[in-house]
Amino acid sequence: MTISIAMTTYNGSKYLQEQLDSFVRQTRQPDELVVCDDCSTDDTIDILNRFKKYAPFSVRIFSNESNIGYSKNFEKALSLCSGDIVFLSDQDDVWLEEKLYSVETAFNNNPDIMLIINDSFVSDEYCKERLHSKLSNSKFNGLSEDAYIAGCATAIRSEFLKLVLPFPNSKLFSHDLWINKLAILSAVRMVLPQQMQLYRRHACNVTKSSVAANKRVYFPMLLALKTFGLKDCRHGWCEQILLNNLFIERLEKFDSIENSVIFSSANLCYAVSELNKKNVAITARIDLIRYPRYLRVYRILFLFFNGFYVQFNGWKSAVKDVFR
Numbered sequence: 001m002t003i004s005i006a007m008t009t010y011n012g013s014k015y016l017q018e019q020l021d022s023f024v025r026q027t028r029q030p031d032e033l034v035v036c037d038d039c040s041t042d043d044t045i046d047i048l049n050r051f052k053k054y055a056p057f058s059v060r061i062f063s064n065e066s067n068i069g070y071s072k073n074f075e076k077a078l079s080l081c082s083g084d085i086v087f088l089s090d091q092d093d094v095w096l097e098e099k100l101y102s103v104e105t106a107f108n109n110n111p112d113i114m115l116i117i118n119d120s121f122v123s124d125e126y127c128k129e130r131l132h133s134k135l136s137n138s139k140f141n142g143l144s145e146d147a148y149i150a151g152c153a154t155a156i157r158s159e160f161l162k163l164v165l166p167f168p169n170s171k172l173f174s175h176d177l178w179i180n181k182l183a184i185l186s187a188v189r190m191v192l193p194q195q196m197q198l199y200r201r202h203a204c205n206v207t208k209s210s211v212a213a214n215k216r217v218y219f220p221m222l223l224a225l226k227t228f229g230l231k232d233c234r235h236g237w238c239e240q241i242l243l244n245n246l247f248i249e250r251l252e253k254f255d256s257i258e259n260s261v262i263f264s265s266a267n268l269c270y271a272v273s274e275l276n277k278k279n280v281a282i283t284a285r286i287d288l289i290r291y292p293r294y295l296r297v298y299r300i301l302f303l304f305f306n307g308f309y310v311q312f313n314g315w316k317s318a319v320k321d322v323f324r
Contacts, residue, residue, distance in 0.1 A: 001108070002031040003100060004083030008073040009035055012091035013043040015200060018127065020051045022094045022197075028101035030087070032058040036077040039067045044091075071175040074151070075167045083158065088176070090152040092200050093120075094127050099196040103155045106192060113190045114160040115183035118153045123198040133195050145191045146184050151176025153197060160188070163254045172243045185247060185271035187264070232324060234289060237282045244275045251275075281311040289324055297322060 005023060009016065023030060033055065035048055045063065052059040062080065064073065078086060085107055087100070103116050119135040132140075138148045154176060156164070163186070164179050173181075183189035255268045284303070288296055303309065304318045 001085060001104060002083040003028070003104060004081035004086045005030050005033045005089050006074065006077035006081050006086050007033060007035045007089040007091065008038065008070055008077055009040060009044050009048070009091045010038040010067075010070070010073075011040045011042045011044060013040075013047055015092035016044060016047050017051075018094050019089065019091060020047070020055075022096075024056065025097050026095065026100045027097050028104060030057050030100060031083055032060060032081070034060050034062070034077050034080050036062045036064065036073050036080070038064050038070070038073045071167055074175045075165060078161060079165060081158070085155055085157060086161070087155045088151050088179075093152055094123075094198040094200065096196050096198070102194060102196060103192070106190065107155075107157065110190060112188065113157075114186070114188035115154060115156045115180065116190045116192055117148065117150060117155075117180065118192040118194060118196040120150060120153050120197045120199040121195045123200050125200060127198045127200055130195070130198065134199060135191070135193060148191060149177050149180045150199075151179065152199065154179060156183075163250065168246050168250075170243075170246060172239055172246070181247065182250065185251065185268075185275070187267045187271075232289065234286050237286050241279050241282055244279050248272050248275050278311055281308060284308070285312075285321065288321060293322060 007019075023033060037045060037048070045061070048059070048061050052061065060080070062076070064076075068076070074088065078088075085104060087103070089095075099118065103118060106116050107113065119133045121130040122132050122134060122137070123129055124131070134150055134153075135145075135148050138145075151174070156179065160183070163182055167175055167178055180189065251268050251272050255265055255272075288299060288303075291299075300318050300321050304315065309315065309318045
């Protein structure tokens with residue numbers, strides 16, 4: 001089994017060397033590092049070229065002619081990898097020495113699993129502290145493992161790229177959500193609770209969330225109400241339907257092409273069915289909110305006692321729909 005690391009870079013000279021050095025320290029060395037740079041204007045390319053000269057594994061560097069954005073850059077990097085397992089890597093983290101070995105072992109022990117995502121320590125800018133972990137932050141906020149999404153902690157089998165690529169041309173989601181959600185829907189994702197890297201928090205991080213915070217932030221109740229309140233959510237619900245349709249389209253297309261060689265056709269069909277049910281439920285909720293509050297109460301009660309709100313957050317969603 002061979003291992004590729006797919007890394008994307010953009011003006012990453014400040015922290016890049018530490019991440020590259022952590023690849024060299026792996027107890028199980030990668031077979032290749034594929035780097036796609038998105039028109040950096042700092043010393044990123046120079047750092048990569050120097051690293052290529054002494055790295056104990058193949059380093060392939062590709063420079064984009066124009067800036068294509070981080071999601072499309074990851075798509076390009078993934079498409080250029082040749083390994084049986086492909087690890088996604090950001091430019092500013094630090095991997096612990098056993099990461100590649102541990103994830104490869106998990107893949108070997110679970111032949112039906114196509115994607116593995118590991119936990120990460122949330123660290124300070126200098127990677128000197130190991131604070132909370134991203135997975136524990138997620139669970140602290142009452143979220144399920146399915147809600148834990150981190151591209152920089154994701155590894156996939158090369159076969160899975162047949163389903164994942166190309167990424168849809170949509171601004172509704174990031175590449176890591178697309179990849180992980182497809183694995184969840186097709187029942188081929190595994191979460192490893194071990195912390196296998198340092199997730200560096202600094203001023204230029206793209207991710208700004210309570211899960212990636214370096215301190216515990218209790219999100220669900222008061223903070224959720226403060227953030228989202230009881231405002232009209234119909235625009236977001238319409239976007240969710242569009243996103244679900246993208247997943248449905250990809251799953252149906254893949255199932256018809258691959259004839260269940262890689263994935264269980266039953267799992268794919270079930271995923272499509274559940275997504276369609278979700279869309280029906282969201283559409284009904286959109287229609288419901290159009291009515292004045294005094295007219296929608298009876299309908300909400302009817303839907304609640306018939307299990308409609310199981311698709312959402314139970315009685316909490318029902319109460320919100322009364323007062324929106």
